[in-house]
Amino acid sequence: MLDxxxxxxxIFTLSIFVGxxxxxxxxxxxxTPLMSGSNAISxxxxxxxxxxxxxxxxxISTVLGxxxxxxxxxxxxxxxxxxxxxxxxxxxxxxx
Amino acid sequence: MNTQLIQLAYLVAAxxxxxxxxxLSSAKTAPRGNLIASIGMLxxxxxxxxxxxxxxxxxxxxxxxxxxxxxxVLARRIEMTAMPxxxxxxxxxxGGASALVATAxxxxxxxxxxxxxxxxxxxxxxxxxxxxxxxxxxxIAFAKLQELMRGAxxxxxxxxxxxxxxxxxxxxxxxxxxxxxxxxxxxxxLAAVSLLLGVLLVIPIGGADxxxxxxxxxxxxxxxxxxxxxxxxxxxxxISGSLVGASGLILTKIMCDAMxxxxxxxxxxxxxxxxxxxxxxxxxxxxxxxxxxxxxDAAVIFANARSVIIVPGYGMAxxxxxxxxxxxxxxxxSNGIGVKxxxxxxxxxxxxxxxxxxxxxxxxxxxxxxMDEINPEFPETDVALIIGANDVVNPQARTExxxxxxxxxxxxxxxxxxxxxxxxxxxxGFAGIQNPLFFNDNTMMIFGxxxxxxxxxxxxxxxxx
Numbered sequence: 001m002l003d004x005x006x007x008x009x010x011i012f013t014l015s016i017f018v019g020x021x022x023x024x025x026x027x028x029x030x031x032t033p034l035m036s037g038s039n040a041i042s043x044x045x046x047x048x049x050x051x052x053x054x055x056x057x058x059x060i061s062t063v064l065g066x067x068x069x070x071x072x073x074x075x076x077x078x079x080x081x082x083x084x085x086x087x088x089x090x091x092x093x094x095x096x
Numbered sequence: 097m098n099t100q101l102i103q104l105a106y107l108v109a110a111x112x113x114x115x116x117x118x119x120l121s122s123a124k125t126a127p128r129g130n131l132i133a134s135i136g137m138l139x140x141x142x143x144x145x146x147x148x149x150x151x152x153x154x155x156x157x158x159x160x161x162x163x164x165x166x167x168x169v170l171a172r173r174i175e176m177t178a179m180p181x182x183x184x185x186x187x188x189x190x191g192g193a194s195a196l197v198a199t200a201x202x203x204x205x206x207x208x209x210x211x212x213x214x215x216x217x218x219x220x221x222x223x224x225x226x227x228x229x230x231x232x233x234x235x236i237a238f239a240k241l242q243e244l245m246r247g248a249x250x251x252x253x254x255x256x257x258x259x260x261x262x263x264x265x266x267x268x269x270x271x272x273x274x275x276x277x278x279x280x281x282x283x284x285x286l287a288a289v290s291l292l293l294g295v296l297l298v299i300p301i302g303g304a305d306x307x308x309x310x311x312x313x314x315x316x317x318x319x320x321x322x323x324x325x326x327x328x329x330x331x332x333x334x335i336s337g338s339l340v341g342a343s344g345l346i347l348t349k350i351m352c353d354a355m356x357x358x359x360x361x362x363x364x365x366x367x368x369x370x371x372x373x374x375x376x377x378x379x380x381x382x383x384x385x386x387x388x389x390x391x392x393d394a395a396v397i398f399a400n401a402r403s404v405i406i407v408p409g410y411g412m413a414x415x416x417x418x419x420x421x422x423x424x425x426x427x428x429x430s431n432g433i434g435v436k437x438x439x440x441x442x443x444x445x446x447x448x449x450x451x452x453x454x455x456x457x458x459x460x461x462x463x464x465x466x467m468d469e470i471n472p473e474f475p476e477t478d479v480a481l482i483i484g485a486n487d488v489v490n491p492q493a494r495t496e497x498x499x500x501x502x503x504x505x506x507x508x509x510x511x512x513x514x515x516x517x518x519x520x521x522x523x524x525g526f527a528g529i530q531n532p533l534f535f536n537d538n539t540m541m542i543f544g545x546x547x548x549x550x551x552x553x554x555x556x557x558x559x560x561x
Contacts, residue, residue: 004214005215018114028439033126034120037120039314042340046141048321055151061203064196064197064200068192068193070162071193073164079186089455
């Protein structure tokens with residue numbers, strides 16, 4: 001589907017606009033969780049890493065793909081967990 | 097699995113990621129948003145695992161297990177004060193992963209002798225370049241924040257020339273790769289130069305400009321993922337990547353506005369300005385001497401105060417003073433004093449840095465007030481207590497046309513009836529300029545480590561009651 005550059009560019013441009021609209025509503029209070037959360041999302045590149053590492057023939061690309069999976073997983077898992085840890089702190093709780 | 101089903105799964109994933117990000121618009125809905133986004137991510141990963149192209153699961157699962165282990169440990173162990181480093185590191189991993197994917201794909205094309213078509217060669221070059229710059233740039237940012245290297249701007253003669261040379265070679269090498277020149281030499285050369293570029297772009301950026309750099313690298317890590325999406329023809333990657341790209345760009349703009357500087361000035365400003373900024377540090381003597389006071393003096397003032405605004409800065413983070421600050425805030429409140437916290441957008445080393453630290457110390461977020469909202473309250477406030485902040489309360493920004501921070505929006509702490517400044521020493525802040533606030537008649541300086549001073553103020557207030 002993305003073979004057509006015009007389609008690809010359309011998706012890209014519209015996504016950027018959606019991104020601007022959604023992110024502009026995030027209050028400064030939550031800017032740090034926003035960064036770590038969006039960081040986790042940029043770990044979506046794990047999808048590409050899986051495709052590179054999962055080829056049937058093992059080559060140098062498999063090795064690069066493996067390292068890429070490790071990096072991207074750190075990003076995804078570390079990003080979502082640390083974001084959750086921070087957001088929990090913003091929840092109202094009974095203070096002693 | 098059916099290609100169309102997989103595309104639909106990506107669509108569902110993308111929608112969940114967008115809904116998740118939208119959850120971040122309020123603290124109440126944010127944890128659920130984060131959960132929704134992570135479910136979206138899980139769907140994208142599972143869908144990819146089910147693709148026919150993926151046959152070798154051993155390597156894939158090994159990578160996921162290793163990465164998850166490291167990710168869990170990092171996320172659990174990291175101190176809240178070290179969050180800027182953590183985010184820098186995560187940016188770097190994301191960018192690095194994208195650069196590796198671009199490389200792996202290029203090598204596969206090369207090995208199989210197939211020529212990449214359409215947008216693919218451009219996307220490969222973009223993924224490699226942006227990913228590699230994000231990777232090394234983030235590592236340098238991490239090293240600066242972790243104080244593994246000097247945090248100040250690093251400049252050297254001919255810096256502009258060297259960078260221009262590097263930029264030119266990036267263009268030439270990228271052109272050669274896109275043109276499909278045989279052999280791997282141009283590609284590896286481009287990889288090397290891109291990695292170098294990341295280092296060179298971040299070393300001239302000083303500590304207080306880190307919020308901008310981290311936001312920008314955040315954006316890059318998304319754009320790099322986006323580029324790999326074009327390489328692989330994967331819409332899920334393109335949508336999520338551009339979402340992150342947009343998010344980072346917005347934060348970059350907010351940070352730049354909060355310093356009244358352009359992005360070019362932040363990124364390249366150090367080259368010309370460094371010697372000048374260094375020369376301006378000697379003004380201290382000419383403005384008179386700042387008066388040193390004790391925590392007991394503060395207790396006396398607090399005893400007669402009705403309202404206090406606390407202004408935290410990077411010094412609070414360095415001294416890990418957030419819990420002590422909360423203790424003081426609670427004590428003052430129990431004495432019937434109204435306590436609020438004034439948060440400047442660029443206080444600290446990353447967007448929202450102060451909010452996270454104070455939230456960690458259980459300060460209710462309703463009491464963390466943004467700059468525009470709190471500024472009108474300073475003149476009616478009895479005490480402004482500035483803890484480890486400097487440039488963000490420097491009144492020079494309002495008046496001195498020649499000052500490097502002229503025009504930067506500041507917190508009007510100087511307009512409070514009394515101002516206490518807790519500061520390690522009289523060293524000027526990042527901008528290298530003296531702060532006239534310290535010499536005002538209504539300003540009282542208390543020198544020392546932020547945590548120790550705040551704790552002794554707590555003691556003194558208790559003793560005074």
